[in-house]
Amino acid sequence: MTAAAAELRVDGVTVRFAGLTALDEVSFTVAPGSIHALIGPNGAGKSTCFNVLSGVYRATEGSVHYDGRELTGLAPHRIAGIGVARTFQNIVLTAGTVADNLMLGRHGLTTAGFASTALRLPKAVREQRRHRERAYEIADFLGIAAHFEQPVGPLSYGDRKRVEIARALCMEPRLLLLDEPVAGMNPTERLAMAATIAAVRAELGISILIVEHDMGMVMRLADAVTVLDFGRRIADGTPESVQRDPAVIAAYLGQQQEQQKEESA
Amino acid sequence: MTKFAETVLNGLALGSVYALIALGFVVIFKASGVMNFAHGSILLLGGWTVTATHQAVGFPLAVLCGALAAGAAAGLLHALAARGLRGAEAPVLTILTIGVDLLLVTALNARIGPDFLSTGDPWGDAVARFGGVAVTQSRLAGIVVSVLLIGGVFALFRWSRWGLSMRAAAADQEAAALMGIRLHRVRLAAWCLAGALAAVAAVFLAAFPAPGLDRTTGQIALAAFPAAILGGMDSAVGALAGSLVIGLSSALAAGYQEQLSGLGTGLADVAPYLVMVLVLLVRPNGLFGSKELSRV
Amino acid sequence: MSEISKRAVAGVGVLVLLALPFYATGFWLQSGLFAMAAVIGAIGLSLLTGTTGQLSLGHAFFLAVGAYGYVWLSGPAGAADGLTGLGLPPLLAFGLAVALTGLAGGLLSPIAGRLRGMYLGVATLALVFIGQHVMLNAHTVTGGYNGRSVPPMDLFGFALADASPQGLLVLGVPFGGLERLWYFGLALVALALLTARNLLRGRPGRALGAVRDSEVAAAVMGVPVARYRSAAFVVSCLYAGAGGALLALVFRRVVPETFGLVLSIDYLAMIVIGGLGSVGGAAAAAVLVTLLPQVLTGYADDLPLLARAGSGAAGPTPGEAARYLYGAAIVLVLTLAPQGLAGLTRRRPRKTLQEHTP
Numbered sequence: 001m002t003a004a005a006a007e008l009r010v011d012g013v014t015v016r017f018a019g020l021t022a023l024d025e026v027s028f029t030v031a032p033g034s035i036h037a038l039i040g041p042n043g044a045g046k047s048t049c050f051n052v053l054s055g056v057y058r059a060t061e062g063s064v065h066y067d068g069r070e071l072t073g074l075a076p077h078r079i080a081g082i083g084v085a086r087t088f089q090n091i092v093l094t095a096g097t098v099a100d101n102l103m104l105g106r107h108g109l110t111t112a113g114f115a116s117t118a119l120r121l122p123k124a125v126r127e128q129r130r131h132r133e134r135a136y137e138i139a140d141f142l143g144i145a146a147h148f149e150q151p152v153g154p155l156s157y158g159d160r161k162r163v164e165i166a167r168a169l170c171m172e173p174r175l176l177l178l179d180e181p182v183a184g185m186n187p188t189e190r191l192a193m194a195a196t197i198a199a200v201r202a203e204l205g206i207s208i209l210i211v212e213h214d215m216g217m218v219m220r221l222a223d224a225v226t227v228l229d230f231g232r233r234i235a236d237g238t239p240e241s242v243q244r245d246p247a248v249i250a251a252y253l254g255q256q257q258e259q260q261k262e263e264s265a
Numbered sequence: 266m267t268k269f270a271e272t273v274l275n276g277l278a279l280g281s282v283y284a285l286i287a288l289g290f291v292v293i294f295k296a297s298g299v300m301n302f303a304h305g306s307i308l309l310l311g312g313w314t315v316t317a318t319h320q321a322v323g324f325p326l327a328v329l330c331g332a333l334a335a336g337a338a339a340g341l342l343h344a345l346a347a348r349g350l351r352g353a354e355a356p357v358l359t360i361l362t363i364g365v366d367l368l369l370v371t372a373l374n375a376r377i378g379p380d381f382l383s384t385g386d387p388w389g390d391a392v393a394r395f396g397g398v399a400v401t402q403s404r405l406a407g408i409v410v411s412v413l414l415i416g417g418v419f420a421l422f423r424w425s426r427w428g429l430s431m432r433a434a435a436a437d438q439e440a441a442a443l444m445g446i447r448l449h450r451v452r453l454a455a456w457c458l459a460g461a462l463a464a465v466a467a468v469f470l471a472a473f474p475a476p477g478l479d480r481t482t483g484q485i486a487l488a489a490f491p492a493a494i495l496g497g498m499d500s501a502v503g504a505l506a507g508s509l510v511i512g513l514s515s516a517l518a519a520g521y522q523e524q525l526s527g528l529g530t531g532l533a534d535v536a537p538y539l540v541m542v543l544v545l546l547v548r549p550n551g552l553f554g555s556k557e558l559s560r561v
Numbered sequence: 562m563s564e565i566s567k568r569a570v571a572g573v574g575v576l577v578l579l580a581l582p583f584y585a586t587g588f589w590l591q592s593g594l595f596a597m598a599a600v601i602g603a604i605g606l607s608l609l610t611g612t613t614g615q616l617s618l619g620h621a622f623f624l625a626v627g628a629y630g631y632v633w634l635s636g637p638a639g640a641a642d643g644l645t646g647l648g649l650p651p652l653l654a655f656g657l658a659v660a661l662t663g664l665a666g667g668l669l670s671p672i673a674g675r676l677r678g679m680y681l682g683v684a685t686l687a688l689v690f691i692g693q694h695v696m697l698n699a700h701t702v703t704g705g706y707n708g709r710s711v712p713p714m715d716l717f718g719f720a721l722a723d724a725s726p727q728g729l730l731v732l733g734v735p736f737g738g739l740e741r742l743w744y745f746g747l748a749l750v751a752l753a754l755l756t757a758r759n760l761l762r763g764r765p766g767r768a769l770g771a772v773r774d775s776e777v778a779a780a781v782m783g784v785p786v787a788r789y790r791s792a793a794f795v796v797s798c799l800y801a802g803a804g805g806a807l808l809a810l811v812f813r814r815v816v817p818e819t820f821g822l823v824l825s826i827d828y829l830a831m832i833v834i835g836g837l838g839s840v841g842g843a844a845a846a847a848v849l850v851t852l853l854p855q856v857l858t859g860y861a862d863d864l865p866l867l868a869r870a871g872s873g874a875a876g877p878t879p880g881e882a883a884r885y886l887y888g889a890a891i892v893l894v895l896t897l898a899p900q901g902l903a904g905l906t907r908r909r910p911r912k913t914l915q916e917h918t919p
Contacts, residue, residue: 054781076780086781094774095838096767104767108783114796117763118756128763171783300679345896356616356678357895360833364891367826371884375877484822490683498680529698538687542672545684549675 005032005174005207006067008053013062013072015048015231022048025062026233028226030175035201035208037218037239040228041251046211047089049228050177053209054086055079066175081108085173087164089180089211093152098144098163101152102135103128105170135170141203142166142196158189162196169200176200178210182217190214194221219243227251267397272520273513278404278469280512281411285466286489287496287504288418289459293339294498295435296455303342303362304463304490306369309483311335311464312384312471313373316478319385327385328468332461338369339460340453347449374480381477390473403472414465415505418458422501427454435499488515491541496553503553511537578747582740588859590739591811596851597746598808601753603831603847604840605800608757610829611838612766613793614773616678619685620828622692623798625820626665627805628711630658632815633702635712644709645701651715655806662802666795673794674787677776689822696817708816711809713738714745746807750844753800757840760796769793770838830887834894836901845902854883 008030015023023045030036038046051057053064055076064071071079085105093101110131112124139145142162147155152163161181168176181197182190194217201208212218218225218239225242227235229251235242242248286308293301301307314334319327342365346358388403422428430451463486470485471478492511496503518525519533544552582590606620635654636646649657666673672684696703703709760766768789771779780786809815831850835842857879877885894901 056777056781075785076777077783077785080781080783088778092775092778094767094771094778096770100767100770103764104771104779104782104784107764107768110764112764114760114765114792117765118760120759124763167782300683302682345892356614357837359616359679359682360829361892361895363826363829364833364888364895367830367884367888367891371877371881371888375881487686490686494680494683529694531694531697535690535694538690542684542687542691545672545676549672 005205007032007065008175008207008209009065010049010053011063011065013049013052013059013064015045015052015057016060022231023052023059023228024231026228026231027062028233028236030207030209031224033201033205033207034223035197035210035221037222037225038209038211038228039213039215039218039225040234043230044228045231046228047179048231050086050179050211053079053177054084077108080171083172083174084177085168085171085175086177087161087168087179087181089183091157091160091164093160093163093167095151095153097149097151098139098147098155098166099132099135099149101163101167102139102170103132105167106131106135108171135166138166138169141199142169143192158185158193161185161193165196165200169204174206176206176208178208178212180211180213182212182214190217197221268520270398271400272516274398274400275404275520276513276516277509278400278407278512279516280492280509281408281415282466282469283489283492283512284415284505284508285411285462286486287492287508288415288501289462290489290493291496291498291501291504292418292431292455293459294493295501296431296452297343297346297358299346299358299362300498301339301342301362301456301459302359303366303369304459305483305486306366306373307335307338307342307460308463308467308470308486309373309377309478309480310338310369311460312467312478312482313377313382315384315464315468316382316471319383324385324387328465331464331467335460335464335467336457337460339456339463343453343456347452370483373483377478377480379480381479382471383477384468384471386468386472388472401473403469407469407472410465410469414462418462419501427451431455488537491537494541495544495551497551500551500553503551506552510540514540579744582743587739590743592852592855594739594742594746594811595808595855596848597750598804598811599828599831599847599851600750600804600844601807602801602804603828603835603843604753604757605797605804606828607832607835607838607840607843608760608769608800609793609797611832611836611840611843612761612773613769613790614678615673615790615793616682617685617794617797618682618822618825618829619688619692620797620801621820621822621824622685622688623662623666623801624805624808624824625692625696625815625817626662626798627658627802628809628812628815628820629696629703630661630802631655631806631809632709632711634658634661636709637712642704643701644704651712654712655714655803658806659799659802662805663795663799666798667791670791670794674791677790686822689820689825692820693817696820703815703817706817708814710814711812713813714742714810742810746811749803749807753803754840754844757800761840765789765792827887830891833891834887834901836894836903839901839903842901842903849902850887853886854879857882 010026010028012025012027013023014021014025026045026049028036038049040046048057052059053071055071055074055078059072062072066082066084069082071082071084074082094104110127112127116124136145136148139148142165144159144162144166147159152160155163165178165181178197182193185193197208197210198221200206210218210222222239225235225237225239226233227242227245227248229247234247234251235245237245286304290301290304293299293304311331311334315327315331318330322330342362345365346361386403388401388406391402392399393402393405422431434448434451466486467478467482470482488511489508492507493504495507495510496505514536515533518536522530522532525532581593585593602620602624606617609615609617631654633645634647634649634657635651636644636648638646638648647654669688673681676684697706768779768784771782771784772786772789772793776786779789808819812819827850831846832843834850835844835846
């Protein structure tokens with residue numbers, strides 16, 4: 001199995017695109033084995049932050065350290081190799097079955113190359129079988145084992161979200177980044193997903209950084225919360241302290257008023 | 266020295282004609298994200314229309330007919346791609362243009378046959394002299410017309426409503442759609458414009474010293490693809506620079522072929538492609554391409 | 562079709578293919594061998610363009626590397642006509658020609674790894690023209706415009722050429738070189754199909770599919786995108802090399818004209834008609850696209866609307882007619898039935914293009 005969870009330290013990360021500042025000197029720390037929420041109104045920079053952590057974007061300034069290793073500047077597949085896995089806000093699955101997707105998550109843990117796969121060498125066959133068993137266990141853990149051999153296309157939205165999380169878990173990560181795991185779900189599905197996330201932490205002992213809009217869920221699940229607004233960190237602390245923070249209330253009230261305006265317009 | 270000056274002038278002339286093709290290629294790419302591999306056959310269609318109509322209506326009107334025919338064909342291709350493949354990825358659309366190219370080229374080759382067709386252009390084989398430097402009038406005309414047309418296209422980009430919509434659509438399609446820009450019309454206009462530019466290029470590719478329009482004219486036009494790639498595909502200015510690089514390297518390879526005989530005969534035809542491969546080995550995004558092309 | 566009936570059909574198909582040399586004429590054996598070479602090449606392009614999403618118009622170039630590579634490696638050294646060669650045993654030369662083609666693809670890996678999709682399409686267009694230039698000018702290796710003749714395949718002292726001195730008879734049927742080459746080709750096709758299927762069902766195939774479907778997701782899952790793109794390119798070159806070398810053996814003379822842009826587009830037509838991403842579909846379409854012009858030529862007199870090539874009569878020649886048909890097929894398949902031939906054997910339409918069809 002993989003090494004124990006470690007600390008993620010984000011230090012003064014700034015991201016600029018063509019003059020626009022998407023993240024402005026954002027710092028926070030995710031304690032080992034904790035569930036840490038990253039919240040904020042739309043456009044606050046949460047997804048940009050995820051993209052920096054997973055290596056999809058490069059930070060203009062600042063640094064990200066995981067387990068003492070500098071992540072900024074590393075290619076995404078190297079960051080994956082260190083044990084950082086993520087899901088996407090809009091589900092990004094590849095064609096094929098659930099099993100195909102989960103096995104993609106095992107890519108970094110397996111070694112079969114082109115030649116040994118093409119010739120079906122016993123080593124490659126054994127490796128595939130062994131990892132498939134583990135992938136099935138993970139599918140079972142997330143309640144999608146019944147769909148294991150089915151194509152992902154026709155699955156329900158909630159199930160596809162679960163496939164994405166299962167695929168990330170198949171990487172046996174030490175840090176899991178979840179981008180809006182319950183967006184678009186009904187209340188029952190939300191509760192089930194919250195229970196799943198809590199179970200992932202309890203059983204695997206990994207750290208989870210979660211971007212979420214559902215405040216109820218954030219307050220129930222998270223050990224710590226970081227709040228972003230317009231690319232800046234405006235609050236950081238326990239769910240209770242953040243909930244009472246005047247800056248956070250102002251940011252969220254502002255957004256609610258805007259939403260009401262939009263709805264009445 | 267005279268020879269060098271003549272070669273450079275020839276290169277500039279060739280480059281300016283390539284620029285007409287490459288610019289159209291880039292305009293289509295910016296508007297639709299599609300690499301139009303049918304551009305060569307659309308060019309051939311435009312050129313063939315000129316050869317078929319010039320005796321009846323005279324050269325200037327024939328060029329207009331050619332531009333209209335090629336523009337219409339490009340517009341039809343856009344409509345086919347946009348309607349048949351709603352939401353399909355750009356690479357699939359790109360392959361579709363290859364299929365259309367195959368159809369169009371086969372049909373045109375059957376019409377053109379093995380002959381060289383005249384476009385009825387007024388320059389013939391007349392040569393202009395500047396001091397000791399000789400250059401054919403058709404090439405001078407090619408430079409002048411290309412510069413005027415390209416200037417016109419850039420002015421359209423800069424100041425017209427269509428140009429504004431084009432730039433907005435190229436920057437962010439969803440935002441442009443939200444702003445009420447009718448993407449379909451903007452794109453249609455881009456394809457038609459590119460087709461018309463290609464037809465004009467066909468006239469100059471077929472003019473002296475070429476013996477006329479023939480089956481291979483469309484293939485010669487393929488050399489504009491490297492020009493667009495060199496420039497970075499999404500940069501109109503880059504396409505112009507790439508065209509000049511391609512035109513000059515082709516002309517130099519032709520002008521100094523005795524000195525370059527170690528590299529084999531017919532080097533001028535492959536020079537554009539060699540230059541492209543060498544540049545791409547060093548700079549995969551082309552000379553002016555945006556970095557985003559190879560993000561991640 | 563159920564799994565059992567599918568297997569039954571495949572079994573009967575294999576038996577027919579094995580028995581064919583006892584019944585078919587030389588013309589059909591030769592056409593069949595052309596189709597086999599095309600099947601192998603098309604599988605390679607399918608892995609690159611269908612599975613990985615990387616467009617290549619340079620496939621003809623790599624077929625040429627395989628063809629000329631075999632001829633040069635096995636050709637006699639120091640012949641009177643000024644042609645060079647290494648004079649290697651044919652089977653060794655065949656294997657080395659495949660490796661040489663892979664190496665040629667590997668040299669381009671800075672381009673193949675970093676350019677994506679259509680960009681690679683234009684870059685590889687260059688290879689066709691540069692290849693033509695080299696074939697026409699490197700006389701001592703290629704024989705220039707007129708090309709050079711191909712040394713026959715020879716397996717353990719058995720010549721796989723047309724003129725068989727021993728006059729071997731099997732079950733009363735004269736077993737010449739063409740018949741023997743048929744089995745060599747069949748073995749190659751089987752190997753190509755099996756290896757491609759294994760690749761797609763294993764770790765590399767999943768990584769390549771992910772690179773096509775989402776570059777970002779693939780990278781985040783730990784797939785080094787550029788390396789897998791280059792690898793897909795090299796693998797497709799290996800198949801092209803084998804297809805090209807077999808093509809040379811069937812033609813018995815290689816000339817530059819064969820390996821032009823038109824050939825690249827033929828291969829693209831094959832994988833589109835077969836259904837992008839389907840190896841089985843690409844193989845079936847390769848047979849169709851290769852045999853169609855042959856059939857049209859063979860029966861030009863009996864078919865309506867067709868004119869014989871060079872007869873001057875109205876109507877398209879068989880070659881033109883074939884071209885119209887592929888062009889129309891590409892357009893129709895992409896606009897109406899994106900799964901191509903692969904879609905025919907499936908009960909339920911799927912949302913995605915990638916398929917693991919046997």
